[in-house]
Amino acid sequence: MKAPVSWLREFADLPASASVAGIAERIAGVGFEVAGLEGEVIDFEITANRPDCLSIRGLAREAAAAYGVQGPAVLGSGGPAVLGSGVPVTIESDLCGRYALALADVKVGASPAWLANRLAACGVRPSNNVVDVTNYVMLETGQPLHAFDVARLAGPEIRVRMARAGETLTTLDGQARTLDAAMLVIADRDRAVAVAGVMGGAPSEVSASTTRIALESAYFQPAPVRAASKRMGLKTEASSRFERGADPAAAVTALARALDLFEQIGAGRRVGGVTDVHPAPVAGRTVTLQRAPLDRLLGDVVPDADVARILASLGFVAAPAAGGWDVRVPTWRVDVAREADLIEEVGRHWGVNRVPATFPALHTAPRRSNAAVLRARRIRRLLCGAGLQEAVTFTFIEQAAASLFVAEPASLVSIANPLSEKFAVLRPSMLPGLLDALVYNRRRDLDDVRLFEAGAVFSTAGERQRVGWVLCGARLAHWSQPPAAVDLYDALGVAGVLTEAYTLACHTEPATDAPWFVPGRAAAVIADCGTGPQRIGTVGQLRPEIVDARGLSAGIVIAGELDVDVLRDTTVAGRRVTPLPRHPAAIRDLSILIDAGLPAAAVRATIRAHAPASLVEVREFDRYQGKGIPDGQISLSVRLTFQERDRTLTDAEVQQAVEIIVDALAGTHGAALRH
Amino acid sequence: MADDSVERLQQQFEAEAPSARTPAEIKALRDKWLGRKNGALTELVKSIASKQPAERQSLGAASNALKKLAEQILDAQLANALAAAPPRDALDVTLPARRPALGRRHPLTQVRERVEDIFMAMGYQVISGPEIEDDWHNFEALNMPAEHPARDMQDTLYLSSPVPVPDGGRAATLLRTHTSGMQIRYMEQHEPPVRIIAPGRVYRRDQFDATHTPMFTQVEGLVVDEGISLGDLKGTLNAFAEEFFDARVATRFRPSFFPYTEPSAELDVECQGCSGRGCHLCKHTGWIEILGCGMVHPAVFDAVGYDSTRFTGFAFGMGIERLALRLYGVDDIRMFYENDLRFLEQVSL
Structure with a gap:
């Protein structure tokens, strides 16, 4: 609402010495922000609750109250002398x-x-x-x-x-x-x-x-x-x-x-x-203002005379009553309906800045923050420590970009009134946004990009919390060695950081239900929960067509996503340590020739199924394919660690265990020992 | 006279010697002074023969002593130089290190957590809640019934069809325009006293330009107890501003309007760019608006079933992007969403 000061002065006896800027500041101080000032015209921002101040008279009333001078007379008294216009x-x-x-x-x-x-x-x-x-x-x-x-x-x-x-x-x-x-x-x-x-x-x-x-x-x-x-x-x-x-x-x-x-x-x-x-003339409202709530809400004691003066200057009629006032609200103040509204009027013209600052007392012990909040904080710190940079991308994305990352396009949640096609659907996955951020950096000649984002994803089934990550370029570029490009196992390692932090035992299986990943280069992360196996994420190499379509040619981009709602904090409570073993371990390395298509997990399972309880760890330490190895086969090397808690194992019993394992591998997988 | 010349040569040698540091420099110095052909001291010793016998003895002794001293000094310097030379397998320590990869939290996360941390230290609990909301939690319970003009202040993005929520409550129909819905949920489930911080992403149907985004980050706070006053709100926010800006900053409260608070105010802090004198950052007012706040409207208490004659409370809300713009001296809000590593790597680890 633009108000020329000369017009305001017609209705309020503002001091002759008051400048335009001074008047603007005084009125702003009672709640009417000044959007602009040009010559003698002040442009006020009128909040939605004050239609009465979409007028010169209304603003003049506020100005007069702020200056403590005479304001406009009440409009609405005095009806027409002659009734009837002749038009029905x-x-x-x-x-x-x-x-x-x-x-x-x-x-x-x-x-x-x-x-x-x-x-x-x-x-x-x-x-x-x-x-x-x-x-x-x-x-x-x-x-x-x-x-x-x-x-x-x-x-x-x-x-x-x-x-x-x-x-x-x-x-x-x-x-x-x-x-x-x-x-x-x-x-x-x-x-x-x-x-x-x-x-x-x-x-x-x-x-x-x-x-x-x-x-x-x-x-x-x-x-x-x-x-x-x-x-x-x-x-x-x-x-x-x-x-x-x-x-x-x-x-x-x-x-x-x-x-x-x-x-x-x-x-x-x-x-x-x-x-x-005038079928139903409005009956003016009367609102009671009590002294106790007034003092309590403001945290200050405004003297009676000031309360009466402020209310009167704004057109309220305040009649003293037991413990306070009965206040008649003028018909133009549609926003004043209850006591708190009157307290605001008093506070506004008394001056919020005059109210002494105090500090609220704590009457009960503070509660621990929400688990989801603490988890998101911890995930961010873990992944930053693991060398990934946090990104923040938009929650709404293009329909076409989103469709590439869902198995079922009908599960997308769309916005009824999007700002543009670029912001049409809610993200079903963290990956489209992260891919855009990655591409943005690649276009600016930043080759090695590792980004993650934690946040909400959406489907017609509801909202869930997820963390996603994308990697491209060199694993760790350094002058001492030729750059090695990141691969699937780097992205799987990121998932491992999180599941290990939350002591969630997991295994991986080939994933075939994520068409945005290259076939044969995608892994499902499966948590071995007490309630049985539960799929918690997918990791893989993004299909080159998808990457190319975002404007980055020939880039190998590895990505992963994990549902974080399953990550429950067990960092302090419930993590007892096992006493350390006092007897030495026996270590045996085996190299076997197996079919190239046989998963390491199958080999591991066979070993575990036939080994004595003293086998405490199986770990692959080499996988080789090429010269010296028959076509279609690979050499897999595993390290077996045997240990008993109460005694030292003898060579003979370890040897016996290894022989049983080798026989089982030969019988189950046709594996030959490589010498 | 003769003694004088020996003494002068000694001074000259002692002045020159320290500057020879490498074996090559030391050899050059040795040749200059002790060389068999033109070495200055060799020549001195040779010249003794032509002197008067009376001088010979003293001059001879002095010259030989100086020669010996020079040899000793040069030998010592050579030994030092050889000891200081790098061994064959020395590493070039000036080459770049192999640094473990390190990521940084996004600047918006850093500012948000800074705000959260300040209030956590004051005994607040940080809560979370859904980003897609129903009309009750986003508007109605906050004293914004349908067709309320205040809804225009928050132009809303609606979902094409309702989406279920986990707790089996009302289905979500819109993207939350503020994080206040979380506070309603919290009050529906907990009795006072309440001291919470509700951070998160919020959405408005705003253009995407240098100063507006359709998505931004908000942190809201709520305190409800018996006897909470406007003075408590002021004290709390003043303390927050001091912690956040790490300085004694002047603050000012301006009356304003929000449907869910009464009285309502906006908090300005003295512009850090000009110490309140007026500059382009504060549009020459000397003040920067950082948040909106007020005393919880009794209608909100009515909506969640709190006794508004017994409890009072205050609420406040701030936009993290706007604080981050100030803190980092950025003038285009879009930079926070481009995820340009050259920008992100400038903030603290």
């Missing part, structure tokens, strides 16, 4: 609380310069003197007015009713609109002539040939005006006031003010009296 008005819906109408003979022309200049200063484009007066009065009082050309009204009569299904109206902006039955309209005898509280119709618009107008000043319920304005995508000066709440008491006085102005500038003259249909 019927209200058929309770969405209209009041409808006042007066006729005037007008001489349409240009407005005087002072009036046109004020409108322009307030950002309203001057039109003709009739329309300008309605706008002027709206800016001054906050009450929107509308003028119809009486010659264009069938009847002439006014009916305030719901629109008929399929009814059409060309509004003042030239748009032909089809109305719906939930919209309140102003109609003449035959058809709709305005959308109530939003915009008038072009057919009854005041034009150069208009000689008599019907001037409307009404009160409409906020919700339907807002709904109609949203449905039509039409926000007007009138709708923004009605949808926040106009002052029902101001309708007739604003009308009178406009009629006076017509005469004052020679634009026209009232004809007859005023029709005022």
Whole structure:
């Protein structure tokens, strides 16, 4: 709301010495942020709860209260002297609380310069003197007015009713609109002539040939005006006031003010009296303000005299009552309904900055933070320590990018009103965003990229917490050795850091259900939970087509994702250590020739199945394929560690165990011992 | 006269000797002074023969002593030089190290955790909650019924169809516009006293440009107990500002409006760029707005079943991106979402 200081001064006795900047700062201090300042015009931001300050009088009242000077007189007292305009008005819906109408003979022309200049200063484009007066009065009082050309009204009569299904109206902006039955309209005898509280119709618009107008000043319920304005995508000066709440008491006085102005500038003259249909006059609210809650909420004691002064200066009528005041709320303060609202009024003009700062006492022991919060913090630290950089990517992504990372496209969650196609669906996976971030860096000649992100992913089944990571380039570039590119096992190691940190025993299996990974280069991470095996993640090499499509050619990108909801913190509680063994271990290395397609896990399982309980560890330490090894076979070397807690193993028993294992491997897998 | 010349030569030698550090330099010095052909001291000894017999003895003794001294000094210097020379298998310690790979937390995470840590130290509990919400938790329970004009302040992104939530509650229909929904959930499940911090991503239908993003990070706080006052809110936030900016910063509270608090205010801190004198960072006002706050509206207590005649509380909320812009001196918010390693690697480990 733009307010020229000279206009404010018409309604508030602001000190002559006060500068424009000073006045701006003083009003800002009571809750009206200054968006701009140009010459003597201050642009205030009016919060949604204060429609009364979408007017010069409202702002002048706040200014006067802030300065402790006389403010504007109450608008709304004093009705019209002559009743009845001669135009019949019927209200058929309770969405209209009041409808006042007066006729005037007008001489349409240009407005005087002072009036046109004020409108322009307030950002309203001057039109003709009739329309300008309605706008002027709206800016001054906050009450929107509308003028119809009486010659264009069938009847002439006014009916305030719901629109008929399929009814059409060309509004003042030239748009032909089809109305719906939930919209309140102003109609003449035959058809709709305005959308109530939003915009008038072009057919009854005041034009150069208009000689008599019907001037409307009404009160409409906020919700339907807002709904109609949203449905039509039409926000007007009138709708923004009605949808926040106009002052029902101001309708007739604003009308009178406009009629006076017509005469004052020679634009026209009232004809007859005023029709005022007011089916349900609002009963002013009375709210009790108690001293104890006032002191308690503010944490400060505002003296009685100051409470009374502040409330009075804002138009409240405060009558002392037991333990406080009974406060009559002025009709324009639609935002004040309960005690806390009055406490805010007192606090605002007493000055929040004057309230002494205190510190709240702690009455109970603080509670531990949410497990999910602590887990996310720990995951971030673990992965940063493991050499990955944290990324933050958008939660919503392109449909096409998301579709590549789901098995079932119907499971994507889409946004009904996305900002653009780039932000159309909620991410089903961390990988599309991470891949974009990786590509962004590769395009800038950063070759070795290791990124991770922890956050929510979405499907039609709901929201889940995940961590994802992408790797490309060299494992650890250093001048001492030729660069070795990252591979699947690097990404599996990242999963291992997390599962080990949360003491979750896991194994891997080939994954065939993740089509975004290269076939044969994807692993499912399966946790061996107490309740049985549970799939918790997938790791693999991204398909080159997917990487290329993001604009990075020939890049090998390894990626992984893990559901983190299964990671439960057991760091301190429940982690007992086992006593260290006191007898030496016996170590035997075996190299066997097996089919290249036989998974190491199968070899391990056979060894474990046939070994005595003294076998404490099986670990692969070499895998070789090539010269000296028959086609289709590999040489796999495993280290077996045997140990007993209570004694030293003899060579003979270890040898016996190894022989049994070698026989089992030969029998089960046709494995030959390599010498 | 003769003694004088020996003494001068000795001074000259002693001045020159220390500058010869490498074996090659020492050899050059040795040749210059002790060389068989033109060595300065060799020449001196040779010249004795041409002197008067009376001088010979003293001059001879002095010259030989100087020669011996020079040899001793040069030998010692050579020994030192050889001892200091690197062995054959020496490593070039000036080559780059093989540093273990290290990642950094994202700057937005660092700022968010800094805020969380400050309040955790004050006894707050950090909570989490869903990013997709239902209308009740995001709006209605926060005193924003349908068609409330305040909903315009938070232009909302809606889901095409409802998505179920884990606790079997109302299905999610929108992307949360603030983290306040978490606070409602918490109050629905816990009795006062409440002292919580609710951080997380929030979403608004805003353009993506240098100063706006459709997704940003928010940290909200809530305290509910008997006797919580506006003064407590001020004291708490002043303490926070001091910790966060690691300095005694001036603060100012400006009345404002939020549907879920009454009274409501915005907190400005003195601009760190100009110490309040006015600069481009603070648009020449000397103040930077950092958060919105207020006393919990009784309608919110009514919605969660708290007795608003017995309990009062305060709430506050801040945008992490805006704090991070100030802290890192960044002027384009999009930098936080590009994930450019050259940017991310500039923040602390």
